[in-house]
Amino acid sequence: MAATQLQRLGFALAGLRITATRTGLGGRLLVTAEAAVAGDALPPTALRAGDIVGVERAGGGHNTEALLEGVVWTMAAARVVVALGSDAVVPTEWRERCSVRKLANDTPYRRMLQALRDLAAVDKRPMLHSVLFGDAQPRFEEDADIQREVEELDEAGDADQLNGTDESCTLNPSQLAAVRRAVTARDVALIHGPPGTGKTHTLVEVVRRLAVQGKAVLVCAPSNVAVDNMAERLARKRVRVVRLGHPARMLPGVAAHGLDSCVRESDGGRVVADVRREIDATLAQARKSKRAGERRALYAQVRELRGEHRRREAAVVRQTICDAQVVLATLSGAAGRSLRSARHAFDVVVVDEATQALEAECWIAALLAPVLILAGDHHQLPPTLRCRNAPPHSSMFARVRARFGDAVCCMLTTQYRMHVDIMRVPADVLYDARLVAHPSVGAHVLADLEGIESTDDTCAPLVFVDTATAAMLESADDASPLVSDADSRLNRGEAALVVRHVEALVAAGLHPRQIAVISPYNAQVRLLVSLLRPHFPDLEIGSVDGFQGREKEAVVLSLVRSNPAREIGFLADYRRINVAVTRARRHLCIVADSTTVAARNPFLKALFAHLEAVAELRFPD
Ligand SMILES: Nc1ncnc2c1ncn2[C@@H]1O[C@H](COP(=O)(O)OP(=O)(O)OP(=O)(O)O)[C@@H](O)[C@H]1O
Numbered sequence: 001m002a003a004t005q006l007q008r009l010g011f012a013l014a015g016l017r018i019t020a021t022r023t024g025l026g027g028r029l030l031v032t033a034e035a036a037v038a039g040d041a042l043p044p045t046a047l048r049a050g051d052i053v054g055v056e057r058a059g060g061g062h063n064t065e066a067l068l069e070g071v072v073w074t075m076a077a078a079r080v081v082v083a084l085g086s087d088a089v090v091p092t093e094w095r096e097r098c099s100v101r102k103l104a105n106d107t108p109y110r111r112m113l114q115a116l117r118d119l120a121a122v123d124k125r126p127m128l129h130s131v132l133f134g135d136a137q138p139r140f141e142e143d144a145d146i147q148r149e150v151e152e153l154d155e156a157g158d159a160d161q162l163n164g165t166d167e168s169c170t171l172n173p174s175q176l177a178a179v180r181r182a183v184t185a186r187d188v189a190l191i192h193g194p195p196g197t198g199k200t201h202t203l204v205e206v207v208r209r210l211a212v213q214g215k216a217v218l219v220c221a222p223s224n225v226a227v228d229n230m231a232e233r234l235a236r237k238r239v240r241v242v243r244l245g246h247p248a249r250m251l252p253g254v255a256a257h258g259l260d261s262c263v264r265e266s267d268g269g270r271v272v273a274d275v276r277r278e279i280d281a282t283l284a285q286a287r288k289s290k291r292a293g294e295r296r297a298l299y300a301q302v303r304e305l306r307g308e309h310r311r312r313e314a315a316v317v318r319q320t321i322c323d324a325q326v327v328l329a330t331l332s333g334a335a336g337r338s339l340r341s342a343r344h345a346f347d348v349v350v351v352d353e354a355t356q357a358l359e360a361e362c363w364i365a366a367l368l369a370p371v372l373i374l375a376g377d378h379h380q381l382p383p384t385l386r387c388r389n390a391p392p393h394s395s396m397f398a399r400v401r402a403r404f405g406d407a408v409c410c411m412l413t414t415q416y417r418m419h420v421d422i423m424r425v426p427a428d429v430l431y432d433a434r435l436v437a438h439p440s441v442g443a444h445v446l447a448d449l450e451g452i453e454s455t456d457d458t459c460a461p462l463v464f465v466d467t468a469t470a471a472m473l474e475s476a477d478d479a480s481p482l483v484s485d486a487d488s489r490l491n492r493g494e495a496a497l498v499v500r501h502v503e504a505l506v507a508a509g510l511h512p513r514q515i516a517v518i519s520p521y522n523a524q525v526r527l528l529v530s531l532l533r534p535h536f537p538d539l540e541i542g543s544v545d546g547f548q549g550r551e552k553e554a555v556v557l558s559l560v561r562s563n564p565a566r567e568i569g570f571l572a573d574y575r576r577i578n579v580a581v582t583r584a585r586r587h588l589c590i591v592a593d594s595t596t597v598a599a600r601n602p603f604l605k606a607l608f609a610h611l612e613a614v615a616e617l618r619f620p621d
Pocket residue numbers: 169170171172175193194195196197198199200201202416417548549550
């Protein structure tokens with residue numbers, strides 16, 4: 001498709017001119033492109049920092065060979081900066097007219113496939129693999145000396161916290177048990193963290209203790225955000241971390257711990273930077289030179305310098321990785337070039353959000369160390385698979401847990417988020433009634449917050465607006481141009497009720513930033529955005545799937561489905577409903593048609609019975 005057509009869909013920027021090139025971190029060629037008319041803003045686009053894109057000459061849409069692949073480095077109103085490979089040369093004739101188009105990214109897929117091939121080629125199966133295949137029991141250190149060391153670390157950790165050298169909260173008993181189990185694992189350990197139970201907090205402590213013991217630790221997660229979260233928290237605990245990955249995909253605060261940045265700050269890195277400057281100067285000279293012979297010689301010099309740059313940089317990268325106590329990367333990033341070429345041996349690999357990773361992604365991690373620690377919650381949503389006919393799958397975490405149960409898995413049992421009424425059904429039905437609310441949150445409601453008026457809404461942790469008698473039927477989303485939304489549904493009646501509820505919460509004194517409006521259906525999300533965003537720009541409105549891992553003081557949930565056939569589509573996945581109802585801290589309002597949705601599976605049945613018994617009930621007409 002031509003770049004101009006793609007531009008209309010938000011996937012390309014056409015008619016650009018290149019206004020600057022310079023060598024950036026990692027020897028990448030940073031290309032700045034602006035609108036052809038100087039000073040004009042770029043058209044609206046869906047391109048974001050971190051996207052994989054191709055730079056091509058204008059009209060080059062049919063010739064993918066003449067496309068330079070790179071990553072969007074920064075995006076501003078008037079310019080886009082793309083990081084190309086260190087060997088890239090942008091032909092002079094592209095400079096006046098070029099396009100940037102988004103490319104499909106099959107790297108994660110290729111890396112997973114490679115991990116499975118590597119797994120198949122393993123000669124002598126390590127014990128970890130035997131346990132992961134279910135052929136051997138997981139083992140834990142029972143050696144008295146090691147146990148004593150673990151206890152000493154408990155005491156040292158507590159002392160840090162008491163002395164104020166560690167600003168974080170102490171570990172509760174289930175967290176402490178999970179930490180002890182994880183640091184004594186000889187092959188695999190699982191940490192099961194239901195919503196709000198401090199899974200990441202616990203995992204950070206596991207990693208810190210392993211680092212103190214002198215173990216080389218690799219920390220992974222399926223998403224960049226989850227990796228950055230771990231990196232930030234570990235750095236705050238003064239653990240020496242290095243975060244692998246493209247800086248354009250890291251949170252701004254984490255980029256300082258990025259490999260590029262660590263390399264740049266090192267002595268060897270400064271020499272590399274000198275070589276880079278020499279490359280830029282020689283390139284500029286070559287571009288200016290009018291004599292073909294001289295130009296050829298200068299380009300040859302650039303090639304040589306680039307070789308030297310690569311060699312020196314590889315050595316500094318290797319050293320930086322070896323010097324770090326903890327290396328962090330996405331699961332896919334762990335299969336990338338920097339780690340492969342560093343050939344660094346890790347003692348332990350830790351994977352956060354492991355239930356959001358595909359089994360094959362987890363094998364990337366499992367191939368990199370003899371001990372694997374996975375943390376997650378198999379009762380929340382698994383990764384999204386775009387293939388409609390994909391067979392049902394479970395994560396490595398869920399599979400290993402099903403095989404070995406409590407022999408391998410420690411569950412965190414105190415949650416620090418929800419009022420007990422909000423927590424009750426997930427706690428009883430999914431978490432074996434073992435989940436309890438910490439006293440600091442168990443009874444909290446919105447009215448306890450400063451400046452919030454006491455109303456029926458702000459004093460109620462649970463409100464159920466039942467549309468069963470109101471004939472508010474769902475409809476299909478005919479307006480969406482996207483094929484993927486063909487099955488999406490909306491419900492205008494529910495949307496109006498959601499608007500009314502948000503208005504009431506704001507009138508009682510809540511800041512819109514303290515509220516989230518969520519729905520399982522994208523069409524309903526779009527409708528709610530159109531109704532609410534103009535009045536409440538700070539209100540967060542999104543899909544249930546996109547809100548996993550997040551929380552707000554108040555959540556308004558619209559379940560949408562209302563039809564005579566009582567079809568509930570993907571609401572039937574109890575994990576989606578679990579995520580939806582466990583995001584609120586003090587107030588959850590559910591807008592739904594009980595006749596359509598209730599009693600369709602044991603979880604929904606228990607949820608609606610609980611709503612009828614405990615929630616503040618409303619019946620709109
Ligand atoms: N032992 C503790 N004492 C006091 N507060 C705690 C403790 N452990 C965790 N918390 C608090 O609980 C909240 C959730 O912690 P964290 O972000 O680690 O949880 P999580 O389980 O990773 O979250 P999610 O449910 O989003 O996966 C944080 O505000 C954290 O400070």
